[in-house]
Amino acid sequence: MNNKSLKIDDLQASISGKKILKGVSLNIKKGEVHAIMGPNGSGKSTLAYTLMGHPSYKIEDGSLLLNDENINMLSPDERAKRGLFLAFQYPVAIPGVTVMNFLRNIYNKKIALANGGKPVSIFQFNTLLKERMGFLKMEESFAKRYVNEGFSGGEKKRLEILQLEILNPDLAVLDEPDSGLDIDALKVVSEGVNRAIEKGVGVIMVTHYARILNYVKPNFVHVFIDGRVVKSGGPELAKELEDKGYDWLKGKVNSKH
Amino acid sequence: MTKGIAGIGEDYKYGFKTPEKYVFKSKKGLSKEVVEEISHLKGEPEWMRKFRLKSLEIFLKKPMPWWGGDLSGVNFDDIYYFIRPSDKQGRTWDEVPKEIRDTFDKLGIPEAERKFLAGVGAQYESEAVYHNLKEEWKKKGVIFLDTDTALKEYPDIFKEHFSTVVPPADNKFAALNSAVWSGGSFIYVPEGVHIEIPLQAYFRINAQNMGQFERSLIIAEPGSFVHYVEGCTAPIYSTNSLHTAVVEIIIKKGARLRYTTIQNWSKNVYNLVTKRAVAYEDATMEWVDGNLGSKVTMKYPAVFMHGRGAKADILSLTIAGKGQNQDVGGKVIHMAPHTSSNIISKSISQNGGRSSYRGLVKVLKGCHGVKSNVKCDAMILDDKSRSDTYPYMDIDEKKVSIGHEATVSRVTDEQLFYLMNRGLSESEAAAMVVSGFIEPIVKELPMEYAVEMNRLIQLQMEGAVG
Ligand SMILES: Nc1ncnc2c1ncn2[C@@H]1O[C@H](COP(=O)(O)OP(=O)(O)O)[C@@H](O)[C@H]1O
Numbered sequence: 244m245n246n247k248s249l250k251i252d253d254l255q256a257s258i259s260g261k262k263i264l265k266g267v268s269l270n271i272k273k274g275e276v277h278a279i280m281g282p283n284g285s286g287k288s289t290l291a292y293t294l295m296g297h298p299s300y301k302i303e304d305g306s307l308l309l310n311d312e313n314i315n316m317l318s319p320d321e322r323a324k325r326g327l328f329l330a331f332q333y334p335v336a337i338p339g340v341t342v343m344n345f346l347r348n349i350y351n352k353k354i355a356l357a358n359g360g361k362p363v364s365i366f367q368f369n370t371l372l373k374e375r376m377g378f379l380k381m382e383e384s385f386a387k388r389y390v391n392e393g394f395s396g397g398e399k400k401r402l403e404i405l406q407l408e409i410l411n412p413d414l415a416v417l418d419e420p421d422s423g424l425d426i427d428a429l430k431v432v433s434e435g436v437n438r439a440i441e442k443g444v445g446v447i448m449v450t451h452y453a454r455i456l457n458y459v460k461p462n463f464v465h466v467f468i469d470g471r472v473v474k475s476g477g478p479e480l481a482k483e484l485e486d487k488g489y490d491w492l493k494g495k496v497n498s499k500h
Numbered sequence: 501m502t503k504g505i506a507g508i509g510e511d512y513k514y515g516f517k518t519p520e521k522y523v524f525k526s527k528k529g530l531s532k533e534v535v536e537e538i539s540h541l542k543g544e545p546e547w548m549r550k551f552r553l554k555s556l557e558i559f560l561k562k563p564m565p566w567w568g569g570d571l572s573g574v575n576f577d578d579i580y581y582f583i584r585p586s587d588k589q590g591r592t593w594d595e596v597p598k599e600i601r602d603t604f605d606k607l608g609i610p611e612a613e614r615k616f617l618a619g620v621g622a623q624y625e626s627e628a629v630y631h632n633l634k635e636e637w638k639k640k641g642v643i644f645l646d647t648d649t650a651l652k653e654y655p656d657i658f659k660e661h662f663s664t665v666v667p668p669a670d671n672k673f674a675a676l677n678s679a680v681w682s683g684g685s686f687i688y689v690p691e692g693v694h695i696e697i698p699l700q701a702y703f704r705i706n707a708q709n710m711g712q713f714e715r716s717l718i719i720a721e722p723g724s725f726v727h728y729v730e731g732c733t734a735p736i737y738s739t740n741s742l743h744t745a746v747v748e749i750i751i752k753k754g755a756r757l758r759y760t761t762i763q764n765w766s767k768n769v770y771n772l773v774t775k776r777a778v779a780y781e782d783a784t785m786e787w788v789d790g791n792l793g794s795k796v797t798m799k800y801p802a803v804f805m806h807g808r809g810a811k812a813d814i815l816s817l818t819i820a821g822k823g824q825n826q827d828v829g830g831k832v833i834h835m836a837p838h839t840s841s842n843i844i845s846k847s848i849s850q851n852g853g854r855s856s857y858r859g860l861v862k863v864l865k866g867c868h869g870v871k872s873n874v875k876c877d878a879m880i881l882d883d884k885s886r887s888d889t890y891p892y893m894d895i896d897e898k899k900v901s902i903g904h905e906a907t908v909s910r911v912t913d914e915q916l917f918y919l920m921n922r923g924l925s926e927s928e929a930a931a932m933v934v935s936g937f938i939e940p941i942v943k944e945l946p947m948e949y950a951v952e953m954n955r956l957i958q959l960q961m962e963g964a965v966g
């Protein structure tokens with residue numbers, strides 16, 4: 244189980260012909276927590292989308308190795324099958340599809356893949372869902388709403404974490420799961436992330452602020468500027484960034500790279 | 501990411517044919533002789549014979565509609581106007597000729613009847629081969645018959661209401677139906693009776709170049725309720741068939757009627773239907789109109805609100821695929837104060853299909869306190885397909901509240917990416933977005949139809965994407 248890993252090697256990617264990722268290398272093992280911190284517009288979401296195979300993002304060079312398999316060319320669902328997951332910074336609405344139906348669908352798909360298993364009944368699933376929603380302090384009526392439609396920022400983030408917990412992937416990229424949350428919501432979301440980590444998921448935590456790292460402890464911190472990792476270190480690096488901001492690192496390229 | 505989604509015809513599972521064995525088949529084409537022959541074979545009263553002949557004259561005089569779908573493929577000379585499938589109508593399915601019974605078995609009708617219906621009528625070509633209403637409802641005075649039988653058994657109620665809602669001169673196709681009508685449902689719900697589970701009729705065309713002209717008449721007495729459901733399918737032929745029905749509904753004070761249609765004709769059927777209800781004081785009419793099949797459909801269920809406090813609800817769901825033109829909508833005519841109407845239309849166009857919403861909101865002078873809301877949502881799944889909206893308004897009163905809203909949407913790359921990231925394939929993801937789009941209407945369908953609808957969407961999304 245612990246040999247599961249994602250190796251990002253010199254990843255370069257562009258959107259609409261514009262190069263955003265300019266050579267990113269990272270090595271994430273299952274169970275580890277990597278924080279990626281960087282200013283707005285530095286390409287953090289681009290990295291997340293490229294890892295997940297968004298069709299608008301083109302890999303120009305470099306490779307993605309998931310458990311030693313090159314996944315550069317795989318579609319998003321093939322990547323999901325192999326254990327990747329993205330909690331979106333801005334999750335999209337799916338009008339008319341209830342949270343409950345949506346979650347049961349993706350859960351059953353996952354189960355069917357995992358062991359060719361039978362789908363769970365509506366009743367079984369609702370029992371599970373109720374429990375998980377309770378953990379995230381979500382009202383029961385939430386399950387009947389349409390996916391991300393008219394959700395507040397905090398509700399969207401919770402639904403992303405709910406999916407993380409229900410799907411239990413091997414490796415999850417969490418793209419700013421903390422943005423726009425008040426302190427209570429931040430705690431609830433962090434607890435969800437920590438439960439997932441306890442179950443063994445590897446995490447790439449993309450964040451703009453160090454705040455969430457007080458609740459979710461990273462093993463590694465990477466500073467991301469202008470499409471590159473310019474510095475890597477331990478948790479103490481987050482503290483340093485909080486004090487000093489990003490400016491002192493601009494124009495710097497990580498020596499390890 | 502979506503390149504297009506397979507049309508319904510590719511997955512049409514009702515396209516099977518049954519050998520033609522008929523008691524009587526009129527010769528092709530329309531003439532005075534054919535009309536007389538129909539009336540004669542049915543042993544009708546003189547007034548009906550005359551009504552038919554007069555209607556034929558009107559039909560011949562009226563021009564084809566210049567608007568709506570392309571009807572250039574309709575050849576009135578190349579249609580069989582009357583086919584009698586069997587010389588006796590069954591009260592039990594065992595009494596229905598075996599091949600016809602097998603057809604309805606395949607369509608799941610007897611099973612549905614056992615499970616969740618109060619009564620069932622089954623029409624095959626021009627006439628009903630089966631009709632049954634559960635004893636419980638007969639005892640309460642409910643009448644549920646095919647329209648031919650109703651004319652024989654209840655001549656007075658029949659004559660009092662027939663053609664009062666849709667006169668032959670209303671439009672060319674109403675005139676055609678009035679000339680050659682055959683079969684259809686007749687429903688009478690006595691005062692205060694609530695039929696809690698639906699009545700259903702199923703219309704099947706089997707013969708090639710067939711014209712089916714059923715005529716339905718529904719009367720809901722004060723304070724009553726009924727939900728009537730109709731379904732229809734046909735085999736796939738390379739030549740065209742014609743389905744031209746007229747439905748007349750009368751809802752008296754405080755009664756409520758829901759009429760659900762799941763139209764799933766094969767793609768060689770022209771479906772040109774006139775459906776209209778009159779609603780008296782505090783009465784409610786609900787049209788739930790699903791159009792999935794056919795080559796061209798022109799159908800605008802209407803509600804004439806004659807009485808104060810009357811309500812009209814029209815839910816329209818349309819899927820236009822390859823080679824299909826669905827020209828549908830609804831009409832609400834506010835003829836009394838404090839009447840209200842609500843039209844929700846959802847259409848999906850794909851694979852070169854074309855769908856149009858065509859609707860009318862009319863408020864007569866003096867009808868203060870009228871409320872009307874129209875919402876049209878179109879989803880277009882590829883660049884070959886098209887959707888149009890023609891919302892007509894004719895408001896002759898100031899103290900009213902009228903709303904209109906129209907949206908056009910697509911399945912976006914961002915939605916597909918999101919759902920695929922959760923492990924769904926591209927076609928599953930597209931199906932999920934589409935089923936969400938139509939959910940507000942699907943949830944109003946009887947369970948069995950809702951399940952079927954989602955299954956159809958699922959099927960359609962497979963194969964054609966990616
Ligand atoms: N669809 C797009 N077309 C062109 N440029 C884009 C597009 N999406 C993002 N970008 C650009 O890519 C850069 C990185 O954006 P993003 O990955 O969202 O950064 P971050 O998540 O770090 O804030 C920005 O300069 C942004 O303007």
Ligand SMILES: [Mg+2]
Pocket residue numbers: 287288289332418419
């Ligand atoms: Mg971002």
